[in-house]
Amino acid sequence: MSLAPFIAQLRPSAASLRALGLLVLLLALLLVSSGAFSGQQLLDNARQAAPLGIIVLAQALILMMGRLDLSVGATAGLANVVLATSFAGDMANIGTALALTLIFGLAVGLANGLLVVVLRIPAFLATLAMSLIIAGGLLVFTGGSPRGSIPASFRVVTEGWIAGVLPWSVVVWALVAGLLSVLVHFTMTGRRMLLSGANMRAARLNGIASDRMVILAFMLSSLLATLGGILLSAITGMATIGIADSYTVDSIAAAVIGGALFSGGVFLPLGAALGALILFILQSLLYVLSLPPAAKFIMQGAIIVVALALANLKKER
């Protein structure tokens, strides 16, 4: 067995390279305008962008299946509340807190998958309804003011740097992206998922249990969104209702910057990571320029339109 085809799989795609170019351009602009943009600062940006980055991977995985997950933001918010409540500020509860949070995440994913596969509800509507149910459930459960907090010793996950050089959250992010890459490109299950996303009918005719692959993808997506929510909780240290709501559209915008297509069958973890980083830096730029928060939403929409328009233009050429 030759390794060459596997190595070929790892070669970054044109879309990822374009995203990389965009990131370099953005950094050069920052360097020119502020005169002081260091590698340290870039890593610090990456540290804070990690929750978004992991949620973008979740969205990219569902986009690979030719579907859309509009519940990633709500799921990350759910993780935030469950984690803070079960932690209750005490590091001794770490086992139950993490287990409970992940179980909730998996349950959301399983429900999404069953709604889509068994009840045949279009994914974007099933997940939209799911986000409404989660938001309502959180309000009922917490009465609008969630309790609990994240202990300081757990917040090291996002606040700490390994030997003062590399932030922990960047390591987690890279690890997740790497594992997903391996899953999609090097395991049979991953190949089956990718093929189901590219062409459901053809996959089914070739004996792939595509329905199971869709459920698996939704469970993975919710699990990743939960992980993003856990990292986000480590940054904020407390529970806030609706804290992750804007991540849903953010994740779509970042994924399309990274070359994701709505037709499915494409998974570009490097592009997704770069897209998340670009979006995060753009958003902090808006903050630095003291533009009103409204500008963030306009940018979200504009990015989606421009990125998809460019992708379509290229296809026609």
Place this chain on the structure above:
Amino acid sequence: MFDGSLRANLVLSLPALALAALLTILTSLLSPAFLTEANLGNLATRLLPLGLVALAQAIVLFAGRIDLSVGTIMSLATAIMALGSLNLGWAAVPLTLVAGVACGLFTAAGVILLRINPLVMSLATAAIVKGVTLLLLPSPGGEVDYVFYELVFEREALFGPPLLICLAAYALMFLLLGWSRMGRAIYAFGSDAKAAFANGVSGARVDLVVYGAAGGIAALAGLFLSIRILSGDPLIGEPYTLDSVSAAILGGVALQGGRGSVAGVLFAALALVLVNNMFNLLGLDTNLQAIAKGLIFVGALVFFMRTSKSEA
């Protein structure tokens, strides 16, 4: 007059009618406050914005498209009214409606010119409109001229202006969709875009009309909402997006397009308002409503997807 596809589409609206009737009976048995004049007036007041935005969504769905920006367009409309109604007077009304139509045309332009997936394009429009609304009005506030309130909502009665406006909008759309050239083109395009094109229907024109009309009607819904609360709120419209899809599906409109009738949508919007009213009258946790709405939505999707499959 009621034959062929029209009858088939009216049949699709019967489940919503049955649900609305059932909820009416149930709530009136459970709560003596239900059949009071004040509560019925309140029902009509709440039906107006939801009914209009559901109508907007239904028009887009008939063409096999979807518009996830209608809620944010409603918010934008409340912001424009809250900022403009005192100094512009009546001119604020056409301004609001034109803004809504412009939002819809923006979505259509992305779909037609840039070939962006309609669902995603409407999400992008929603983000942009939300940003613009927050620029205009960062937090709830402003003031809507009381003159408008007097005109529409002052008299609390079932058969007051809110119900009549809602019914008039539905009647107009029922006629336009059923008997105008464009209306039939929308249904044809939704049933089978290729066949419609072969028969001389311009897909681009259908997109422009449905998204433009939906934007305008959503703005009208927001306009009445701002009159009811006498102010603007940059986020008030968001829950209406899912509600609008929910009402349309519950009313028998097919997501694939080309099937369903506005009559069913009206009954479904009424049913959703009744659910809300029941929660309020019985003193249930208002947050449970969000969960109930989500479940109704899933239920409606399951119910109608099943029936359409068995026919196929």
